[in-house]
Amino acid sequence: MTTLQECRTRDAQDPLRSLRDHFSLPEGVIYLDGNSLGALPRATPARVAQVVQQEWGQDLITSWNKAGWVSLPQRLGNQFAPWIGAGPDQVVFTDTTSVNLYKVLSAAARVARADHPGRTQLVSERSNFPTDLYIAQSVCQEYGLELVLVEPEEIATRLTPQVAVLLLTHVNYRTGAMHDMAAVTAQAHAHGILCVWDLCHSAGAVPVHLLDANADYAVGCSYKYLNGGPGAPAFVWVHPRLADRPGATFAQPLSGWFGHAAPFAFTPDYQPAPGIARYLCGTQPIVSLSALQCGLDIFTAAEPLGGMAALRAKSLALTDLFIALVEEHCAGHGLELATPRDHAARGSQVCLTRGEGLGVQGVGSGAYAIVQALIARGVVGDFRKGDGGKHLDILRFGFTPLYVGFEDVWNAVQHLRQVLESGEWRKPEFNHLNAVT
Amino acid sequence: MTTLQECRTRDAQDPLRSLRDHFSLPEGVIYLDGNSLGALPRATPARVAQVVQQEWGQDLITSWNKAGWVSLPQRLGNQFAPWIGAGPDQVVFTDTTSVNLYKVLSAAARVARADHPGRTQLVSERSNFPTDLYIAQSVCQEYGLELVLVEPEEIATRLTPQVAVLLLTHVNYRTGAMHDMAAVTAQAHAHGILCVWDLCHSAGAVPVHLLDANADYAVGCSYKYLNGGPGAPAFVWVHPRLADRPGATFAQPLSGWFGHAAPFAFTPDYQPAPGIARYLCGTQPIVSLSALQCGLDIFTAAEPLGGMAALRAKSLALTDLFIALVEEHCAGHGLELATPRDHAARGSQVCLTRGEGLGVQGVGSGAYAIVQALIARGVVGDFRKGDGGKHLDILRFGFTPLYVGFEDVWNAVQHLRQVLESGEWRKPEFNHLNAVT
Numbered sequence: 001m002t003t004l005q006e007c008r009t010r011d012a013q014d015p016l017r018s019l020r021d022h023f024s025l026p027e028g029v030i031y032l033d034g035n036s037l038g039a040l041p042r043a044t045p046a047r048v049a050q051v052v053q054q055e056w057g058q059d060l061i062t063s064w065n066k067a068g069w070v071s072l073p074q075r076l077g078n079q080f081a082p083w084i085g086a087g088p089d090q091v092v093f094t095d096t097t098s099v100n101l102y103k104v105l106s107a108a109a110r111v112a113r114a115d116h117p118g119r120t121q122l123v124s125e126r127s128n129f130p131t132d133l134y135i136a137q138s139v140c141q142e143y144g145l146e147l148v149l150v151e152p153e154e155i156a157t158r159l160t161p162q163v164a165v166l167l168l169t170h171v172n173y174r175t176g177a178m179h180d181m182a183a184v185t186a187q188a189h190a191h192g193i194l195c196v197w198d199l200c201h202s203a204g205a206v207p208v209h210l211l212d213a214n215a216d217y218a219v220g221c222s223y224k225y226l227n228g229g230p231g232a233p234a235f236v237w238v239h240p241r242l243a244d245r246p247g248a249t250f251a252q253p254l255s256g257w258f259g260h261a262a263p264f265a266f267t268p269d270y271q272p273a274p275g276i277a278r279y280l281c282g283t284q285p286i287v288s289l290s291a292l293q294c295g296l297d298i299f300t301a302a303e304p305l306g307g308m309a310a311l312r313a314k315s316l317a318l319t320d321l322f323i324a325l326v327e328e329h330c331a332g333h334g335l336e337l338a339t340p341r342d343h344a345a346r347g348s349q350v351c352l353t354r355g356e357g358l359g360v361q362g363v364g365s366g367a368y369a370i371v372q373a374l375i376a377r378g379v380v381g382d383f384r385k386g387d388g389g390k391h392l393d394i395l396r397f398g399f400t401p402l403y404v405g406f407e408d409v410w411n412a413v414q415h416l417r418q419v420l421e422s423g424e425w426r427k428p429e430f431n432h433l434n435a436v437t
Numbered sequence: 438m439t440t441l442q443e444c445r446t447r448d449a450q451d452p453l454r455s456l457r458d459h460f461s462l463p464e465g466v467i468y469l470d471g472n473s474l475g476a477l478p479r480a481t482p483a484r485v486a487q488v489v490q491q492e493w494g495q496d497l498i499t500s501w502n503k504a505g506w507v508s509l510p511q512r513l514g515n516q517f518a519p520w521i522g523a524g525p526d527q528v529v530f531t532d533t534t535s536v537n538l539y540k541v542l543s544a545a546a547r548v549a550r551a552d553h554p555g556r557t558q559l560v561s562e563r564s565n566f567p568t569d570l571y572i573a574q575s576v577c578q579e580y581g582l583e584l585v586l587v588e589p590e591e592i593a594t595r596l597t598p599q600v601a602v603l604l605l606t607h608v609n610y611r612t613g614a615m616h617d618m619a620a621v622t623a624q625a626h627a628h629g630i631l632c633v634w635d636l637c638h639s640a641g642a643v644p645v646h647l648l649d650a651n652a653d654y655a656v657g658c659s660y661k662y663l664n665g666g667p668g669a670p671a672f673v674w675v676h677p678r679l680a681d682r683p684g685a686t687f688a689q690p691l692s693g694w695f696g697h698a699a700p701f702a703f704t705p706d707y708q709p710a711p712g713i714a715r716y717l718c719g720t721q722p723i724v725s726l727s728a729l730q731c732g733l734d735i736f737t738a739a740e741p742l743g744g745m746a747a748l749r750a751k752s753l754a755l756t757d758l759f760i761a762l763v764e765e766h767c768a769g770h771g772l773e774l775a776t777p778r779d780h781a782a783r784g785s786q787v788c789l790t791r792g793e794g795l796g797v798q799g800v801g802s803g804a805y806a807i808v809q810a811l812i813a814r815g816v817v818g819d820f821r822k823g824d825g826g827k828h829l830d831i832l833r834f835g836f837t838p839l840y841v842g843f844e845d846v847w848n849a850v851q852h853l854r855q856v857l858e859s860g861e862w863r864k865p866e867f868n869h870l871n872a873v874t
Contacts, residue, residue, distance in 0.1 A: 031497065033498055037497055045489050048486070052477065052481055055667075056474075056477050056666055057462075057463070057476075060463070060474055069668075095536065096693065096720055096721070099536060099693070102693075130694055131693045134693060135692060135693060137692060138692040138707070223720070229489070229493055230492075230722075231506075231720045231722045231726075253576075255571045256536070256539075258535075267567065269574070270570070270574050281539075282532070282533025282535030282568065285668045286667035286668045286725075287485065287666055287667065288722035288724045288725040385703065
């Protein structure tokens with residue numbers, strides 16, 4: 001049985017504790033939704049003001065060179081690359097996850113068509129984040145592939161020589177379950193299948209070793225664990241053996257001027273830039289990109305404190321603690337653990353399910369209402385609706401080791417216990433399912 | 438012969454004069470590059486600070502609904518739609534011009550393939566902005582079309598039943614020459630050709646009547662005349678007869694979740710949203726989008742002062758004055774007018790050429806050096822390199838009627854005269870062509 005005092009002791013001994021001071025969090029809030037929108041770094045407002053007032057307002061167009069706007073996607077990519085096991089000049093921050101996924105899936109489909117003509121399938125998980133499946137549908141339509149959706153336990157048996165591309169999200173957004181990237185990639189490669197990894201719930205949250213895993217393509221967002229701000233530009237990584245593949249056929253289809261070998265030569269013919277730069281397209285939102293840098297700077301500050309190994313150790317300690325405390329303090333209220341107990345298969349979030357029929361009449365499981373009641377108490381998690389079948393309603397809690405502490409976990413569980421024991425989640429104001437986003 | 442006093446009188450009588458106070462321009466600068474990067478609205482820093490510190494920092498994920506982040510692309514689109522002759526719910530601000538162009542060119546290619554199978558060409562202008570041609574190349578490769586590049590005077594004769602899509606930039610970035618959108622669209626439609634218009638140098642600068650012209654698709658950027666900030670999100674408009682065309686085949690290929698009919702239902706199948714919303718894709722950069730609103734608000738403030746008719750009248754008066762003063766005060770230095778004198782064919786910029794061989798040894802025409810010498814004096818225009826053939830080096834000066842005045846024009850021309858007469862442009866520091874962007 002863990003006590004509040006033990007939680008405080010763990011916070012006091014936490015080597016990453018000082019990183020919390022890099023964030024500006026609202027008073028009285030325990031923020032367990034950094035896997036949806038990361039918190040505001042303290043440095044961001046001043047940096048954004050500088051970009052807007054000085055670089056834009058005073059220096060105007062000269063800032064494209066003088067302030068380095070033109071290379072911001074690359075500079076941020078290089079700053080963050082080590083955190084996903086990528087090399088220099090292999091990552092750019094640009095556009096959105098959906099757009100970047102379109103680029104890499106298209107590129108993969110082209111490579112597969114050239115190297116393994118006749119392959120007919122693009123395999124992904126049925127519970128993948130929907131936008132990934134929507135983009136995959138479009139790419140399948142364009143390249144004459146069939147989109148085959150499978151359950152996670154079926155993946156290994158569905159990797160056959162019919163498959164051109166495997167698209168997986170490393171950490172599942174609903175359950176927090178994590179794939180073994182190296183093992184799955186090796187299985188896929190054994191059948192000549194290209195692997196595309198979505199790192200939205202991994203980047204900055206769990207160790208990722210793209211080069212070591214020998215992955216082919218990866219994308220991810222920066223507004224979750226990277227704390228880049230709402231809708232901050234996403235990233236894209238491509239293994240150099242594929243990024244540099246010669247011939248316009250193997251460039252990605254969004255062939256805008258920022259991905260040109262000589263963007264300011266203004267020549268009428270598209271010539272893809274070497275390497276990852278060809279995955280750039282149009283002019284990027286500089287204010288949003290600049291804000292992102294403050295989020296990445298906190299990772300740089302975490303390096304001398306132990307880097308990703310320390311972040312991962314704390315993340316697992318936080319999620320272990322949350323699981324143990326929920327099971328100890330909230331038993332008997334129908335909550336079940338949806339996230340793997342196995343550390344190797346767990347991301348940085350804990351998801352709980354609640355059986356259908358446990359809620360108040362007409363609103364299903366009560367999971368939505370419980371989340372709303374917690375938010376009213378200042379404990380911010382989120383709710384993901386079930387599909388009425390295998391996937392139940394989910395209460396989702398993200399644990400960002402940069403700013404969540406052990407006492408936060410204790411307090412969050414006490415609030416959850418009180419919400420459940422008092423029955424306050426049954427109040428009508430917490431049961432408006434239409435308000436769900 | 439116009440005098441300085443007359444310029445001052447015109448400023449004093451300018452009904453739009455008060456709009457200049459909505460901008461924060463650097464001291465001592467005459468900014469004639471708003472066609473590259475618009476100036477900073479005074480309201481933007483506070484708005485951005487509010488979004489960052491309150492909406493993100495304090496209200497966190499609740500701002501997606503509470504602050505209306507989720508509908509920002511549509512709300513900004515509706516605010517600006519009247520300025521391009523579009524109706525409500527027909528415009529969204531999102532992504533980049535290049536990405537939006539890819540969406541609409543792909544959609545047009547799909548419609549053409551269905552309605553006029555066998556058409557083989559996509560026609561554009563050889564001097565179109567390069568990224569437009571690069572994107573067109575990619576779309577042509579995907580849809581089996583030939584990209585045919587022509588000179589502006591050839592367009593009419595090249596509109597044949599072989600042509601699927603015509604892609605034109607309304608106002609040319611190099612010369613400031615403007616097409617007659619209604620006339621060209623009617624010519625194209627007479628042959629069953631779909632028209633895609635790039636409004637990057639038109640939106641907010643010249644009258645645009647998309648619905649009246651019966652255009653099919655349009656895109657444009659917001660960091661030039663709309664003063665949205667560096668890399669601010671672009672816009673896309675599609676005629677309702679095409680945007681609502683049923684069937685997934687006619688949706689654009691970047692099928693991300695924000696373009697889904699029910700983005701938060703998290704269903705695995707893509708169902709395009711009705712109308713222009715299906716041209717959204719991923720999660721948008723909220724900080725950059727919010728900054729853009731301050732630029733659009735100045736257009737709203739311009740409405741009671743005469744709206745686009747007043748802006749256009751002033752823009753033509755400014756460019757007329759600049760042309761007249763250059764010809765009067767700067768004669769004999771090899772400058773030629775590249776922008777049409779005909780009002781109906783002129784955008785909101787004036788471009789001058791300078792013959793090859795007039796510069797100092799080894800740096801061509803001297804146009805680059807003259808622009809650099811002007812910038813050193815606080816007169817900011819820009820330089821566009823020639824192609825060594827028909828297209829000469831260009832000195833480009835944009836006249837934004839929101840913040841440029843008649844005395845500014847007088848002073849700019851006096852600086853140009855002094856730069857030319859004194860020969861200061863010949864100084865080595867102004868002749869580093871490699872520094873050009």
